[in-house]
Amino acid sequence: MRQLMFAADAQPVLSSTASPPLLPIFASLLSRLKVSTPAEMIDKIYSDHSNPASPSSFSEAETQRKLWIADSSRVVFQYAFEDSEVDAESRRIALSILEEAIEPLVEATLRLIGDRSIVDPEKGSLSLGGGLWNSEGYKDMLLEKLKKKGVEFAQVAIVKSAAEEGVKALLALDHRKV
Numbered sequence: 001m002r003q004l005m006f007a008a009d010a011q012p013v014l015s016s017t018a019s020p021p022l023l024p025i026f027a028s029l030l031s032r033l034k035v036s037t038p039a040e041m042i043d044k045i046y047s048d049h050s051n052p053a054s055p056s057s058f059s060e061a062e063t064q065r066k067l068w069i070a071d072s073s074r075v076v077f078q079y080a081f082e083d084s085e086v087d088a089e090s091r092r093i094a095l096s097i098l099e100e101a102i103e104p105l106v107e108a109t110l111r112l113i114g115d116r117s118i119v120d121p122e123k124g125s126l127s128l129g130g131g132l133w134n135s136e137g138y139k140d141m142l143l144e145k146l147k148k149k150g151v152e153f154a155q156v157a158i159v160k161s162a163a164e165e166g167v168k169a170l171l172a173l174d175h176r177k178v
Helices: 002-010 024-032 038-045 058-070 073-082 088-113 136-148 162-177
Strands: 125-129 155-159
Touching: 002 024, 002 038, 002 088, 024 038, 024 073, 024 088, 038 058, 073 088, 073 136, 088 136, 136 155
Parallel strands: 125 155
Antiparallel strands: none
């Protein structure tokens, strides 16, 4: 959304010539968010996302707003990894968005393993949870960035359900006692 606003701000406002069309990634983003202009997108970001037919609490409306925003990530992943027919500039923008988003995860991982006296990645497992990790490209991006920092894990696991994995671990512990 920020990248879209930067592109929209760069377009001439008072010009006798028509503004060039938005890049395909930005047009797809507007379409996904069901808005027609960047200004409408900004308005909708700050709008109430509750359903008037079924009144909800503020927290429910806020959750719906956040889900609406998060849904835009599907466009970014599509342009970065999935659609082979995208234009080069849209792909570059999508990848730059994901590069920016993954950097804090790389830094957090490096902080958590510290000096490797407690956690040795070469003998350990990195468990990733959440829908974003369903994208092989995004997972590979994280692992490549970690590798460039000298960190490679012995195993990488995608956790579909943290609760389910917790139950399995507890059952395994309980089973060993028997």
